[in-house]
Amino acid sequence: MAHVANATHNEDYLHHGKGLWSWMTTLDHKRIGLMYFLSILVFFFIGGIYALLIRTELIAPGSTIMGPDQYNKVMTYHGSIMVFMVIIPGIPAFLGNFLLPIMLGAKDVAFPRLNLASYYVFMLGAFISVTSLFTTGVDTGWTFYTPYSLQTKSGVILMVAGAFTMGMSSILTGLNFIVTVHRLRAPGMTMTRMPLMVWALYSTAILQVLATPVLGITLLLLIFERLFGVGIFDSTLGGDPVLFQHFFWFYSHPAVYIMILPAMGVISELIATFSRKTIFGYTAIAYSSLAIAVLSFFVWGHHLFVSGQSEWAGILFSFITMLVGVPTAIKMFNWVATMYRGSVKLDAPMLFAVGFMFLFLIGGLTGIMLATIALDVHLHDTYFVVAHFHYVMVGGTLMAFMGGIYYWFPKMFGKMVNEFPAKLSWFFIFLGFNVTFFPQFILGSLGMPRRYFDYLPEFTALNRISTVGSYLIATGFLIALGTIIHGLIAGRKATANPWGGKTLEWTIASPPIHDNFNKIPVITAGPYEYR
Amino acid sequence: MSIAKTASEHHHAHHFESPEKEFIASKEGVWLFLATEILMFGGLFVALTIFRGLYPEVFLKGATTVDWRMGALNTVVLIFSSLTMALGIHYFQKGDRQKAIISLAVTVLCGAVFMVVKYFEYSHKLHLGLAPAKFFTNPEMANIEHIKIYFGLYYTMTGLHGAHVLIGMGLISWILYRAIAKDEFGPKYFTPVEGVGLFWHIIDLIWIFLFPLFYLT
């Protein structure tokens, strides 16, 4: 053995090394995962406060609690924080970091030092973005469309530089995961024996590595354009502002799948465990993740149906977008089929999985409506779109994220959370979510455009319902936070496998030892062998 | 030698079974990283293609302001540096530390020559007022429609490439430091050298595309 065995070898990872410094310099993927968790939690609550400010302002037409300039900034920060600092890193960087090596039977990710570096790069990016708050602020929306983003306040440069830096972190994490999946699988862990969570993370990592560099160069160009004037996005110099949208969505559409694919992985795990049944159509679910990843590179133009791109391009993008619906539908049907003749238990994590199915279904079906090019011409940039992507990103990703936290909490901390408040948090989040966002489908169909500080009086009633719903969601998340904190302090001790899961993380202690496995396991069967 | 880890006794990280596996994984990581570099420059090449197609005459006019001899000199310098880089890795593999160090030093030197030539090119242009759009002051070129896009792309692409050359020089210097002061590399362990080498080759490759697109028309 090349490395030195030390006395603390069998201590759990939370106590392997003491003090803040041992956390800040840790190379342990589990600790890095938890550091992401804490940071993302903080960002999530900041983003959530912005969301409540938006909804409170929109409780009545006209100016309620702020002016249009403040509103535009609040709306921009809500979007940017939630997208770049919460949903994109949420599942891969936190749950993925914690679980990927364990699920593969490895002691760590391929490049532990790079992993820690990605965390600090992420925090640096977040810091740069947030400093823009103390300058003039940013009021472009999280999409930074040119030429508005070239003409407005200078805070744009900081925000964009921050997003660029966080993108680098995302690339490094993805790169690390790909190599880990290729090179660090335990003996016998063939690709088709990997848990579906790993397949989802693997597909996500491919997207992170291939799509993010294009965002990187787009954001760099935006910065250069503002500082020196490159000209390619500036129509007064002969450039094309719509080119920015092509570049931006070439990344940002795959980014939507960076946000949702890991959630689908979580759901696969939850449904298998809480139905106590082998997953139905493993191969189909695994390859549909890859199919979604590949197709997602060819659908960016569906964000530009009314931007002035050619009609034929629009029709082609509409066609390819429809194809993405197929692998998504396959997953949904397979999950439901997994429950058939299972032994279904509605513990809190499973409630979130069921909630995911319901909300993501609505998000997906309205996605088909938006992909239908004629319908999009009317619905584009209205509240219908706002409702649609919240159903996908919040209804989908955040529900899975919450379910995943409750599910793996015992493994991470060796303690259980109380079931009742966990279920109560689900109730408020699920109910509040529908109350908030369902009326927005109607608002959008009626024609209320998005990013409106003020609206016509006839939209008042629906907006008011939506605002009430947002407070219900906030209540739900506060209950969830309380549940988690209570679990950390006073939760009863968790066994190694409290839910009856079959993947590798449930074969080791809760919390795991520093090296995950004393002896690398040899894999002889698939991941969901409930016989 | 009193240094902890030397070329003859390199350890591999504990989560890998063997040094060979670690080497393969590291190399795969480097290749993936290079893929992201190519995709990033890819975006710029797409922009360049679009605007060359839209305003071909602008690129003809623009190319008259750059000196193809300078560009050609830099191309030769970089191609030569790729050779010395490859030699450096080769000598480490053979265990010939001295020659390896010389090869790498020559590589850094070539990078420096490249940057000096670039400096003269840039300062000459800026002197003529052929700056990016916000600082463009050249009176003769000002009336050519869309000419600023040529310079916008020229500075962005060669500038980003130049930044990569600087980073590459930094990385090779770091390898040199580890080789000279710590004697870390040898036939058994040369992963970082190989990784940096691949990075350096990609930088050369990108220049080989930039040269004809901006200098020759």
Add this chain to the structure above:
Amino acid sequence: MRSFLPPQASTFAGQWDLLYDSLLLVSFLGGAILIVAMLYFIVKYRRRTDTDKTAYISHNYYLEFLWTFIPLLVFLGVFAWGAYVYYLQRKVPENAIEIGVTGWQWRWDFQYKSGKKTTNELVVPINTPVKLVMTSGDVIHSLFIPSFRTKQDAVPGMYTMLWFEANQLGTFQIFCTEFCGLQHSNMLAKLKVLPQNEFNEWLSLSDSGQGKAGDSPAQRGSALYQSKACSACHSLDGKTVIGPSFKEIFGKTELLSDGSSALVDENYIRESILNPNAKVVKGFTPGQMPPFQGQLTDDEITDLIEFIKTVK
């Protein structure tokens, strides 16, 4: 007519609504199959004991083929139908009348072939195809007419187009749907559909016929203040919106951003309308106001000045 869609007022709005309704129905049915099956399984196969054994079913190619192939067919059908309605939305009839549209922060200018110009008011004849040729003077805007089920971005440096044929008389709402800054949500315009003869009559009125004939210059100026969207940035009650308020502004001496000062008289107002960045009042950002050179006649500028004199 349903309560969740705006009125149908263009020729393709009916087709659009049919597609929308059909998709809602199909989505509801498809979604219901999935949700009902899921809820049924959750109840029927709920965990009874902690040692429940479950069936080992790894896959079923027949079923999987069905739920791959059937959604594919449905999605392709939806795509084709969508493409057809899109064709109706985008194929401009040859006899369409053309109106130029320019989006500005934050107003819509409409330019008729007859030379007539309006701001924030698009007037079109009924049962006549109309083609809008659109561009923008600053950032990207998007013209959205919900009742007509159509929208299109207005992009600086290029022309985009949009067409419709109104089949209902009345006044309809126009929104800007591409985020364009501070007053994005106030960038509203009205679309008036008139019978052909009334439209012709309206078109023949001169530009300064914005106000009623026989109005005083100040009254005509007041109409221009609304129609040229001065009101979006210049208040009448002393509040600062984007530009200085018009309240009691005439005759005042303003401190300028370059440190000098200027008396607000007829010439200052005229210059500020035609070339707003020449003398910017201290505390305001240059470049916010688009120049109105060529947008207003001398008579109209005079009317506006008369109006501003009356704002107390």
